[in-house]
Amino acid sequence: MKIIVCVKQVPVRDSALRLDSEGKWLDESDLSWEMNEPDAYALEEALQLKEKLGGDVVVLCAGPPRVQTTIREALAKGADRGIHIETEDKERPDALATARRLADVVRADAPDLVLTGLQSDDLGYGQTGVILAELLGFSHATIVMDIEPQGSAVRVKRELEDGWFQHVVLQLPAVLTIQSGIRRLRYATLMGIKKAKTKEVKTVSAATAPGGSETNRVSLPSRTKGSQILSGDARQVAHDLVEKLRFEARVL
């Protein structure tokens, strides 16, 4: 089975977010980057499918040159080769623009299965995979928690709201968006890291791709609810908090 995994590089979780001088985007100069978490689960699922069924795992990432480190990380974990769609540093593509670029590459590679994360931590569109399926004419399922290959189809377990699940059988080729927690994640081994250096990463330059939105500005949300904030010495805070819960909120 030939599987393409789309991974995105996003700012490290808990990064301090500072706006750029125009308030149009973040000041990215101090940020460090990592693989979007659900994408790590998508990669893990792809690697486990390959271990079971054989085949190829290709990792696909669109972004500026810095994303090469994320592609290498995926190779170190066991992906066979990488494709980097190189974009300009200053570009801010939305999910449609990104999906258009990914679609061009996926089409040429003709996989059986494309896995994406269900949502990016930074832009949070939650839709690149679904759009990709539409552009490619592939079937799709979102928020996937298990994949059972069945010949020219797959049976997947989807997560619904409130603790409900559902199985869906899909014709291949298909795009699946993977939910965090589908498997335990592996770490890259030293051997894997060494091997990754010899694996192929093809770089293609990004074609212009129109999106469907325009961002006027970004801002830190203003706080509207008057919550009482306590800070300072931990013991004092603990004392004050317990008092408030007892005598003000009367809930303890």
Place this chain on the structure above:
Amino acid sequence: MSTLVVLEQRGAKWSRISFEALAAATQIGDPIEAVVIGRDVTGLVEEAAGHPVQKIFVLSDERLAEYTPDAYTISLEQLIKARSPKSVVFPHTYQVRDYAPKLAARFGQVLLSDVVNVKKEDGLVFVRQLFQGKLNAEVKAAGEPAFVSIQSGAFRATEPGGNKVPAEDFPVTIDPAQIRSKPEAPFREGARSVDLSAAELIVAVGRGIKEKENLRIVEELAEVLGAELAASRPICDNGWLPMERQVGSSGQTVTPKVYFAVGISGAIQHLVGMKGSKTVVAINKDENAPIFETADYGVVGDLFEVVPALVQEIRKEKV
């Protein structure tokens, strides 16, 4: 010039978030038409009386009896082409996440997802959340119609009670060969051995706890309080606590007297499961963490200092 609102129902019950989407649509200012997909929805249409809707289109084709992204996309595409709305507004549910991006792409648009505010400047501006609520972006759709999904809890649902809303059947044409997925019946995973919905006190722990070994710290707090232990998703994903202790959109919904959110950032998928709590206490070292917006009492500090101090304080009061 109209707005089309896609109302969601399940098992002949309205999803309340549908009317939050409707409330968002009223801020756009154009006349509102709505659509509901399903059979036997006469009762639902009656219940919708009084909501600010001029007409409800009913899509009841037998191929829509079970949800599939293909059939929903094809049908709504036909309705949108027939009505040419300026905006199409959805509640941001799991189902909408599954097909609305596909539908929008058919019109060369992107779904402006997880919108929390609507503004009118020179044109419509939608405020959507980035970085799980840590940043807001003001975005415009590049063309028409604008496709927008509304975050749960961001708008106060419109209220029923008033004139009947006229309903109209909208026939759609679906070729069965176009439906490429076959859904099976929804199910729940075994019986839950932990029912958090009845708990009066809950101590919930998030990724701020860093390691499984550190869970002891919050377990102790739960013990002295006589509280149930709960968690955000990553804690359960890592296998540190069982899934059935997860609170949020894909976990349990809880309404305790006090909910302690310890090292939890406050992503919307977590908030929807706990914002009905009477009192929320958040302990987080990041003063900008979105959880503080939901908290009644916020402690900005290191949980590894604050939680043990809290345990001591409660023990002290007890004797």
